Amino acid sequence: xxxxxxxxxxxxxxxxxxxxPYGAIEIKEGKAEILDxxxxxxxxxxxxxxxxxxxxAEPKKIPDFSDHTGVWVFAEQRNGRLNRVxxxxxxxxxxxxxxxxxxxxxxLLGSRVSDLSQTxxxxxxxxxxxxxxxxxxxxxxxPYADAVxxxxxxxxxxxxxxxxxxxxxxxxxxxxxxxxxxLTADCTELSIDPEEKILLQTRPAFGGNVMATIANRYSxxxxxxxxxxxxxxxxxxxxxxxxxxxxxxxxxxRIGVKVLETVREKKTGSDLAEAKVIVAGGRGVGDAQGFxxxxxxxDVMGGEVAGTRVAVEEGWIPPENQVGQTGKSxxxxxxxxxxxxxxxxxxxGMMHSxxxxxxxxxxxxxxxxxxxxxxxxxxxxxxxxxxxxLQASSG
Amino acid sequence: xxxxxxIKQVPDTTEVQLDPKTGxxxxxxxxxxxxxxxxxxxxxxxxxxxxxxxxxxxxSMGPMQAIDVITEALGMGADAGVLLTDRAFAGADTxxxxxxxxxxxxxxxxxxxVFCGRQAIDGDTAQIGPQVADWLGIPQAAYVFAIxxxxxxxxxxxxxxxxxxxxLQCRLPALITVIGEMNTPRFPRVDRLLAGCRxxxxxxxxxxxxxxxKTREVGLEGSLTHVIKTFAxxxxxxxxxxxxxxxSVVRELIQRLKASEGATACRAFASxxxx
Ligand SMILES: Cc1cc2nc3c(=O)[nH]c(=O)nc-3n(C[C@H](O)[C@H](O)[C@H](O)COP(=O)(O)OP(=O)(O)OC[C@H]3O[C@@H](n4cnc5c(N)ncnc54)[C@H](O)[C@@H]3O)c2cc1C
Ligand SMILES: Nc1ncnc2c1ncn2[C@@H]1O[C@H](COP(=O)(O)O)[C@@H](O)[C@H]1O
Numbered sequence: 001x002x003x004x005x006x007x008x009x010x011x012x013x014x015x016x017x018x019x020x021p022y023g024a025i026e027i028k029e030g031k032a033e034i035l036d037x038x039x040x041x042x043x044x045x046x047x048x049x050x051x052x053x054x055x056x057a058e059p060k061k062i063p064d065f066s067d068h069t070g071v072w073v074f075a076e077q078r079n080g081r082l083n084r085v086x087x088x089x090x091x092x093x094x095x096x097x098x099x100x101x102x103x104x105x106x107x108l109l110g111s112r113v114s115d116l117s118q119t120x121x122x123x124x125x126x127x128x129x130x131x132x133x134x135x136x137x138x139x140x141x142x143p144y145a146d147a148v149x150x151x152x153x154x155x156x157x158x159x160x161x162x163x164x165x166x167x168x169x170x171x172x173x174x175x176x177x178x179x180x181x182x183l184t185a186d187c188t189e190l191s192i193d194p195e196e197k198i199l200l201q202t203r204p205a206f207g208g209n210v211m212a213t214i215a216n217r218y219s220x221x222x223x224x225x226x227x228x229x230x231x232x233x234x235x236x237x238x239x240x241x242x243x244x245x246x247x248x249x250x251x252x253x254r255i256g257v258k259v260l261e262t263v264r265e266k267k268t269g270s271d272l273a274e275a276k277v278i279v280a281g282g283r284g285v286g287d288a289q290g291f292x293x294x295x296x297x298x299d300v301m302g303g304e305v306a307g308t309r310v311a312v313e314e315g316w317i318p319p320e321n322q323v324g325q326t327g328k329s330x331x332x333x334x335x336x337x338x339x340x341x342x343x344x345x346x347x348x349g350m351m352h353s354x355x356x357x358x359x360x361x362x363x364x365x366x367x368x369x370x371x372x373x374x375x376x377x378x379x380x381x382x383x384x385x386x387x388x389x390l391q392a393s394s395g
Numbered sequence: 396x397x398x399x400x401x402i403k404q405v406p407d408t409t410e411v412q413l414d415p416k417t418g419x420x421x422x423x424x425x426x427x428x429x430x431x432x433x434x435x436x437x438x439x440x441x442x443x444x445x446x447x448x449x450x451x452x453x454x455s456m457g458p459m460q461a462i463d464v465i466t467e468a469l470g471m472g473a474d475a476g477v478l479l480t481d482r483a484f485a486g487a488d489t490x491x492x493x494x495x496x497x498x499x500x501x502x503x504x505x506x507x508x509v510f511c512g513r514q515a516i517d518g519d520t521a522q523i524g525p526q527v528a529d530w531l532g533i534p535q536a537a538y539v540f541a542i543x544x545x546x547x548x549x550x551x552x553x554x555x556x557x558x559x560x561x562x563l564q565c566r567l568p569a570l571i572t573v574i575g576e577m578n579t580p581r582f583p584r585v586d587r588l589l590a591g592c593r594x595x596x597x598x599x600x601x602x603x604x605x606x607x608x609k610t611r612e613v614g615l616e617g618s619l620t621h622v623i624k625t626f627a628x629x630x631x632x633x634x635x636x637x638x639x640x641x642x643s644v645v646r647e648l649i650q651r652l653k654a655s656e657g658a659t660a661c662r663a664f665a666s667x668x669x670x
Contacts, residue, residue, distance in 0.1 A: 257534050
């Protein structure tokens with residue numbers, strides 16, 4: 001894209017010189033001359049009375065992408081175990097694939113992971129692209145990006161979904177940059193626009209205070225990452241599918257990174273922002289011991305414990321576990337408020353949770369107004385009963 | 396060991412207030428701050444400088460007022476700052492932002508490390524770091540919470556995984572994205588802050604021409620993704636009070652949860668979803 005001056009037409013009026021925001025025009029021997037600094041912004045074209053300045057810029061067009069088809073899912077595995085999120089994504093991919101009448105493919109990378117192909121097929125993949133290489137045993141950014149880039153460039157998918165896990169968030173931006181396609185992070189909703197047939201990608205912004213729907217009209221694949229636990233895995237036991245193997249070569253010197261050690265650790269500090277289940281307590285819990293029981297419920301459900309400002313002020317939980325206007329904003333799938341009245345300052349931090357459950361003695365407590373399901377009763381009886389029944393059902 | 400730190404000015408979303416009537420975000424009066432993860436990234440670069448010497452440059456793209464975060468960085472101990480500001484940069488998605496930042500980094504001169512925050516609290520994408528690394532053609536280590544050692548050829552770091560961490564040796568030059576657990580950012584020193592506000596402060600301001608990009612490659616025009624709609628999140632709450640004895644209300648609650656979209660989030664139901 002360039003801007004140039006037809007010298008014959010230029011009368012040296014200097015209007016363009018004044019209009020250029022970048023100081024990229026000079027007058028030489030009475031004629032305007034465009035310098036290398038030009039950014040092709042077009043300001044000079046508008047002011048040139050003699051119509052002596054030209055540009056080859058055309059309005060941005062939406063390219064024809066009819067050669068891009070298929071809904072792809074990245075099949076994240078570590079140590080030969082699939083991350084659940086990829087099965088959830090396959091569930092969504094099937095739905096999108098049906099809306100577009102396009103096939104669903106999984107991309108599986110690793111070494112000695114071919115067994116996992118059958119699981120991917122059973123959860124919805126029509127085809128599994130399998131790349132196996134020693135260098136892919138442990139996840140490392142560059143070999144994974146190289147392998148996926150090659151597949152995308154050969155097979156030209158229309159949509160490509162990855163889990164917004166640590167691995168997915170490390171890899172997806174690299175692929176998007178390589179392939180030259182847009183990428184939307186942490187989507188919570190995906191659907192196909194019925195007219196334009198493009199992927200509508202909805203995600204929270206501003207700490208979950210606003211939702212934004214994003215479209216990717218100018219590049220393919222339409223790439224998005226999705227938080228674990230948002231979509232639903234749908235097993236289809238009798239499903240058939242094909243495994244397509246792809247060769248791969250890489251040298252260690254290209255990779256630049258060595259994994260020295262992988263250490264498994266039980267999480268120490270609670271991470272409310274990422275928790276899928278939060279059991280929150282308020283004044284009604286009564287004492288620090290009461291929070292022990294909430295902790296037990298959280299453990300059974302695989303979640304974290306939080307509380308109101310009152311619970312923090314009483315010293316029952318640490319300040320970093322406070323939810324609300326002056327605490328944290330959280331957005332778990334399940335929020336269980338026990339002995340919490342539901343003051344506006346507390347609700348500000350938890351009202352965007354997917355499901356809210358309230359346990360409170362007082363049927364008029366405002367928390368019930370924002371709850372999906374409420375139980376009017378003493379939390380000291382209800383919570384242990386929940387633990388008992390959950391343990392029995394998972395037993 | 397010369398570093399470039401990418402810092403972004405963001406509205407303080409932890410201070411967000413909601414309109415009690417509509418439940419919508421009140422945008423007026425939102426304070427602007429240095430993105431929290433980026434303050435940790437800057438601290439990491441300054442700690443390396445304290446130990447091994449070298450120069451730290453803070454780089455930010457944003458409106459003119461983003462110069463405040465550069466000044467703050469100088470106050471904390473950065474040697475120089477670069478502000479990328481141009482109307483043409485506005486409205487960029489991560490594709491256009493990472494392109495612009497990478498071009499500016501190439502312009503700044505020599506460096507061994509680029510530090511970023513893991514993610515910005517306004518966009519929450521965590522995409523800029525890896526994308527910038529790819530534009531620059533260098534390796535990356537994301538979610539870093541400790542630097543074990545550095546030598547002229549390599550950096551060894553610990554990076555967070557969902558269930559533990561990984562020790563990674565990474566060739567230099569490299570890009571590191573930093574998470575909050577890494578360190579506690581130092582407070583700016585008043586004399587340095589004041590010096591950072593003076594006319595002679597070591598801050599360079601670049602526009603599109605200064606970094607050699609075309610306006611169509613950056614900002615909204617250069618973006619590949621576009622926001623087509625924004626709305627306040629609203630879930631229809633069932634608002635149902637479950638009635639009956641202790642055992643039966645809890646049973647009903649668990650059944651409802653199990654049948655809901657939230658079921659996959661709960662470990663107790665995991666056995667029902669085979670893996
Ligand atoms: C500027 C400002 C900022 C604030 N920021 C925050 C914030 O970030 N986070 C926050 O949480 N608060 C915040 N607050 C405080 C907030 O206004 C409320 O005071 C607080 O949230 C109430 O906490 P609570 O629900 O634990 O206590 P209470 O309001 O006292 O409610 C206790 C509830 O427990 C129930 N209960 C009692 N015993 C039992 C039992 N055995 N079984 C079942 N239910 C029982 C009661 O019926 C009652 O509804 C803020 C206030 C101000 C002014
Ligand atoms: N406009 C910007 N200026 C400088 N750095 C940025 C900018 N946007 C993002 N970054 C850096 O990239 C990181 C990740 O941002 P994001 O991908 O938006 O979550 C941030 O923590 C910053 O270090």
